[in-house]
Amino acid sequence: MSSTNDHESLKSRLTSLTRDMILIASTESRPEERTRCFEFLRHHLDATEGLRLDSYERNGHQSLVVRPHGCDSPDVLLCGHLDVIEHSEPDGYHSHVEDGRIYGPGSGDMKGQIAIMVELMRALHRHHPGASVGLAVTSDEERGGADGVRFLVDDVGLRCGVAIIPDGGSLCDITVEEKGVIHARITQAGREAHGARPWLGENAIERLMLRLTRLGNHFATYWPSEPIDEQVNHWFPTCSITLCETENTTVNRIPSRASAVVDIRFPPPHDVASMLEEVTEILGPGCTLETLMTAEPTHLAPDPLFSEATKEITGKDVAMVRASGGSDGRFFRDHGIPVNLSRPLVGNLHSIDEWIDIESMVTYYRICKRYITNRLSLDR
Structure with missing residues (x-):
């Protein structure tokens, strides 16, 4: 008792x-x-x-x-x-x-x-x-x-x-x-213009989206063809887009700057340096990659x-x-x-x-x- x-x-x-x-x-x-x-x-x-x-x-x-x-x-x-x-x-x-x-x-x-x-x-x-x-x-x-x-x-x-x-x-x-971790901000510049005349500007959001799509397609190549089962086939690099933002406060302005935050996870033999090099290459020139937090596997x-x-x-x-x-x-x-x-x-x-x-x-x-x-x- x-x-x-x-x-x-x-x-x-x-x-x-x-x-x-x-x-x-x-x-x-x-x-x-x-x-x-x-x-x-x-x-x-x-x-x-x-x-x-x-x-x-x-x-x-x-x-x-x-x-x-x-x-x-x-x-x-x-x-x-x-x-x-x-x-x-x-x-x-x-x-x-x-x-x-x-x-x-x-x-x-x-x-x-x-x-x-x-x-x-x-x-x-x-x-x-x-x-x-x-x-x-x-x-x-x-x-x-x-x-x-x-x-x-x-x-x-x-x-x-x-x-x-x-x-x-x-x-x-x-x-x-x-897994190792990289939290990073990707920033893309553009040229502002009135929303009614998009040909006068360069939309930072659209340019950023193209780079993020490239990044997503690249990390998709790591995914197995079968459904993910924890502890069976989850041990591969992933990249999640967790935040997107611009400086815009009005709907009829094409933004001159846009950024996104990504959460990248990776197992050995990858490390922080090799993953940053890989991501930088996929994104290409013309944008900036700022690391917010990193951790090795x-x-x-x-x-x-x-x-x-x-x-x-x-x-x-x-x-x-x-x-x-x-x-x-x-x-x-x-x-x-x-x-x-x-x-x-x-x-x-x-x-x-x-x-x-x-x-x-x-x-x-x-x-x-x-x-x-x-x-x-x-x-x-």
Whole structure:
């Protein structure tokens, strides 16, 4: 009966903590809400004896690092981000529970996981004071992580033996490879004219569209002929056009400038330099390519003990998978730090009806607890 009560109590705490955070719209455009979310987390953590809470800030993006007193470089570092993407519905930052899932923006990416890590930190340090386990929470992962994890590891000097980042894979799928990333702006010049006399101008939008079509046709050659099946045939370069804009504010003016932002993902043997060279050649002369963010393909080198703990808790075989997306794990890997990347069951990420499965949150909590206990020999 005690075990059942503990299970239900943990479910209740994880659900409440997740739903409370979803109510805080911690988006890029709301720095005050990001601050409020950090304050909320501090209130949950600073009552635990023996923990040191350090705050950092870069370019308006805050970070929180929690470690035992006297332990600057914990052996295990839990790591997550509290920033969520913008939604068109300004009052959409709320949640509901249905069919064992928490629905709401940021539930699966990744406030539900932050709830797990906060509860885990409190439990571990309550039962094992001084255990070499830390927590880092940042607020810019959706923008690339330069002011968060990159700043913490490169500038602040944060180190650990291994990082646990519950921001990819699935409950029994541990990510071992991530594609590289290029976010870039393509800008095309033209010559303005009245919309009624197009022969007097050069339409920057139309010229840009021709280049984007060339780019799209080129990346289409990488696609397999059969439908895409994740983990079967998704390991190829892709290019998505995500933003288009001009300086125009009126409908009867041919624009003299147009730009588009592209999101390019690529596996080895491609790298950032080779992909930029390829894209530049396809676009041709007469336009500019400005990189906004880049990341090389990453091998995460997860700890085999994490796979063992996952199998022990779930009773299922564990798969090592490749991810089309990226994570903050690449910044740890730049310093040779292994990364364990998996997470509870989630769905509809970056949508208004994003969800996380509550029972799998408890399972993931138990996986991490078993792994940390075994790695640090806490029960011996």
